[in-house]
Amino acid sequence: MPGAADGAPRNGPLTLRDVARRVGIHPATASRALNEDTRHLVSASTVAKVIEAALEMGYTPNSIARSLKTARSMTVGVILPDLTNPLFPPMVRGIENALLPSGFTALIANTDNDQERAHAVVHALRLRQVDGWISATATLQDHLFELNRPSSLVLLNRLDENGTPAVVGDDHGGIAAAVAHLVALGHRRIAHVAGPQEFSTGSARLRAFIEVTASHGLPGGEQLIAIGESFGESAGQRALRSLLDSGAQFTAVLAGNDLMALGCYDALAERGLRCPEDVSIIGFNDMHFADRFAPPLTTVRIPHHEMGVRSAELLLALLADEPDVPNRTVLPAELVVRRSTAPATA
Amino acid sequence: MPGAADGAPRNGPLTLRDVARRVGIHPATASRALNEDTRHLVSASTVAKVIEAALEMGYTPNSIARSLKTARSMTVGVILPDLTNPLFPPMVRGIENALLPSGFTALIANTDNDQERAHAVVHALRLRQVDGWISATATLQDHLFELNRPSSLVLLNRLDENGTPAVVGDDHGGIAAAVAHLVALGHRRIAHVAGPQEFSTGSARLRAFIEVTASHGLPGGEQLIAIGESFGESAGQRALRSLLDSGAQFTAVLAGNDLMALGCYDALAERGLRCPEDVSIIGFNDMHFADRFAPPLTTVRIPHHEMGVRSAELLLALLADEPDVPNRTVLPAELVVRRSTAPATA
DNA sequence: TTGTACGCGTTATCAA
DNA sequence: TTGATAACGCGTACAA
Numbered sequence: 001m002p003g004a005a006d007g008a009p010r011n012g013p014l015t016l017r018d019v020a021r022r023v024g025i026h027p028a029t030a031s032r033a034l035n036e037d038t039r040h041l042v043s044a045s046t047v048a049k050v051i052e053a054a055l056e057m058g059y060t061p062n063s064i065a066r067s068l069k070t071a072r073s074m075t076v077g078v079i080l081p082d083l084t085n086p087l088f089p090p091m092v093r094g095i096e097n098a099l100l101p102s103g104f105t106a107l108i109a110n111t112d113n114d115q116e117r118a119h120a121v122v123h124a125l126r127l128r129q130v131d132g133w134i135s136a137t138a139t140l141q142d143h144l145f146e147l148n149r150p151s152s153l154v155l156l157n158r159l160d161e162n163g164t165p166a167v168v169g170d171d172h173g174g175i176a177a178a179v180a181h182l183v184a185l186g187h188r189r190i191a192h193v194a195g196p197q198e199f200s201t202g203s204a205r206l207r208a209f210i211e212v213t214a215s216h217g218l219p220g221g222e223q224l225i226a227i228g229e230s231f232g233e234s235a236g237q238r239a240l241r242s243l244l245d246s247g248a249q250f251t252a253v254l255a256g257n258d259l260m261a262l263g264c265y266d267a268l269a270e271r272g273l274r275c276p277e278d279v280s281i282i283g284f285n286d287m288h289f290a291d292r293f294a295p296p297l298t299t300v301r302i303p304h305h306e307m308g309v310r311s312a313e314l315l316l317a318l319l320a321d322e323p324d325v326p327n328r329t330v331l332p333a334e335l336v337v338r339r340s341t342a343p344a345t346a
Numbered sequence: 347m348p349g350a351a352d353g354a355p356r357n358g359p360l361t362l363r364d365v366a367r368r369v370g371i372h373p374a375t376a377s378r379a380l381n382e383d384t385r386h387l388v389s390a391s392t393v394a395k396v397i398e399a400a401l402e403m404g405y406t407p408n409s410i411a412r413s414l415k416t417a418r419s420m421t422v423g424v425i426l427p428d429l430t431n432p433l434f435p436p437m438v439r440g441i442e443n444a445l446l447p448s449g450f451t452a453l454i455a456n457t458d459n460d461q462e463r464a465h466a467v468v469h470a471l472r473l474r475q476v477d478g479w480i481s482a483t484a485t486l487q488d489h490l491f492e493l494n495r496p497s498s499l500v501l502l503n504r505l506d507e508n509g510t511p512a513v514v515g516d517d518h519g520g521i522a523a524a525v526a527h528l529v530a531l532g533h534r535r536i537a538h539v540a541g542p543q544e545f546s547t548g549s550a551r552l553r554a555f556i557e558v559t560a561s562h563g564l565p566g567g568e569q570l571i572a573i574g575e576s577f578g579e580s581a582g583q584r585a586l587r588s589l590l591d592s593g594a595q596f597t598a599v600l601a602g603n604d605l606m607a608l609g610c611y612d613a614l615a616e617r618g619l620r621c622p623e624d625v626s627i628i629g630f631n632d633m634h635f636a637d638r639f640a641p642p643l644t645t646v647r648i649p650h651h652e653m654g655v656r657s658a659e660l661l662l663a664l665l666a667d668e669p670d671v672p673n674r675t676v677l678p679a680e681l682v683v684r685r686s687t688a689p690a691t692a
Numbered sequence: 693t694t695g696t697a698c699g700c701g702t703t704a705t706c707a708a
Numbered sequence: 709t710t711g712a713t714a715a716c717g718c719g720t721a722c723a724a
Contacts, residue, residue: 016718026696043693061718065700065719068716068718069700073410086635093428096454105453108442292639292640293635293640361700372711410701411701412701414700414701415716
């Protein structure tokens with residue numbers, strides 16, 4: 001005699017059975033009444049009674065039980081290099097905002113660009129049965145692929161070679177705008193402190209830099225390019241330092257991102273060079289507080305929050321098996337001119 | 347005949363039954379073998395066989411099913427005002443790092459200091475059956491209290507009047523160090539641009555300011571205090587502006603936090619006042635990039651990451667029903683002198 | 693329109 | 709030391 005209908009009051013949190021008992025119906029009916037898309041199977045009057053009872057009793061469905069039954073955890077794993085990098089919080093907020101209406105929750109994990117740690121956190125999230133993934137890390141895609149249907153993965157601020165659905169900023173357009181700005185200021189010898197080439201953003205920006213400077217007829221070649229070993233400040237500093245040491249002549253620097261631009265500030269300072277009087281510097285991303293630096297950084301803005309939103313929407317579409325989901329979304333980049341760029345003097 | 351032992355291969359992800367079948371034992375035994383703290387109930391040889399089989403088959407336990415059975419979701423809800431505020435990411439990372447070894451996962455939610463949204467996100471997390479809460483928001487405690495046993499809540503960077511376990515920075519010590527620094531530089535008329543008084547940090551710092559300036563024998567009184575309506579930049583700007591408008595005389599400003607200090611920079615700039623030549627400014631928190639501002643901000647550092655770690659450890663202890671968990675942890679604050687403070691000239 | 697019966701995958705409890 | 713059974717709370721065929 002399972003599910004006996006006697007009135008023994010339960011002590012833990014309320015269940016569907018409690019609500020059903022209160023209304024005097026079977027739990028299954030209560031379930032149907034409470035559930036959006038089965039509600040039409042139930043008479044309007046019972047629906048009303050069930051909903052009222054549920055509200056009154058303060059019933060909340062147990063999502064764990066539901067997940068076990070439906071085999072969907074309603075969670076999304078979000079893999080980041082490091083939440084502490086101001087680039088990511090706005091993206092995360094965008095993801096969370098886009099996920100909320102659908103009842104999905106984001107699980108955030110940081111890899112610190114460390115393979116070991118990446119595996120650990122991805123494993124931890126797999127144990128949690130996440131339904132899908134948003135990854136803003138590089139070189140991890142392959143591993144995620146081993147473990148997931150491609151249809152449940154969206155890349156954010158990254159591209160891979162497998163055509164995995166991705167949301168990125170317009171690297172080429174951003175670089176073009178930055179170079180055009182410098183050219184308009186009279187700069188002709190422009191250097192590029194590039195990000196690591198394993199990252200799609202690092203290589204896309206370098207490629208764009210080479211193309212765009214060539215199309216402007218500017219002097220190019222490897223002596224005006226230095227590649228950092230990370231996207232951090234010290235990598236930017238070391239890269240520009242090496243350029244300075246090489247004796248290359250330039251009046252402006254395009255940095256791989258804002259953090260590297262900050263490192264360029266440092267490299268300049270330690271040589272007694274001033275920005276923008278001696279060397280103009282442009283960053284990429286327009287991260288929070290870029291307008292507060294000394295000097296305020298001219299940089300390329302990409303829509304962080306919007307990128308998060310779009311990546312989540314893309315994933316939601318994939319999870320809903322929608323047809324025709326685009327596999328590459330490029331969001332516009334925009335140059336923000338501040339005070340780290342000035343007319344060329346040299 | 348439930349759980350028939352015939353060899354029908356399942357197609358979905360592997361379950362405990364698959365592993366058990368492979369080894370030729372009962373699923374319950376496999377469960378015991380795989381589980382740390384029941385393993386001692388199983389013979390060493392079966393344990394070995396089960397573990398090997400599980401590894402070989404790539405079995406991963408279904409945490410949803412486990413949660414349903416154990417009534418623990420192994421998740422912790424983390425309530426923040428706004429992840430975009432650089433104060434919080436390091437704390438979140440601390441929380442995640444401290445949680446990871448215990449198998450707990452953090453669910454992050456932002457309130458934007460909006461009651462409506464706060465309720466929505468807390469509700470969403472409740473539905474997810476989080477086992478405990480870490481809250482860095484103000485004025486929400488009461489509501490959380492209605493919904494949870496007090497033993498599952500830890501406050502972070504906040505205090506309430508109910509003695510809820512909390513981890514905070516040493517506001518009084520930090521303010522004391524800041525004032526001492528200014529006094530040593532010859533300042534005597536020091537203003538305070540205070541944070542909102544509904545927040546424990548806002549009121550604690552104001553109280554400390556009043557006490558400490560008095561103990562130094564400095565001029566006090568309301569004309570040297572302005573209270574911002576939020577902890578943001580524009581609130582700080584408006585507050586200092588009002589002080590300036592009031593005609594109050596001061597040579598240094600203690601801001602409620604770093605963001606408000608940034609607002610003070612703006613208020614000074616719009617009056618043609620220079621920092622630190624005309625007015626020295628000190629912030630609070632030493633958030634990321636405070637050293638990059640113009641001028642680099644002298645501020646009080648609190649150990650963000652450590653605070654996150656400690657709050658998570660505290661919560662873990664509460665969840666484990668450990669006795670003698672401290673209900674207030676105060677972490678040391680340290681003054682970081684940069685270039686927004688200088689000897690008094692006026 | 694509603695009720696019945698069952699199972700999602702795991703672990704707790706009891707019995708052997 | 710192991711096996712059998714039941715139950716966590718829910719959703720869903722199927723039957724009524």
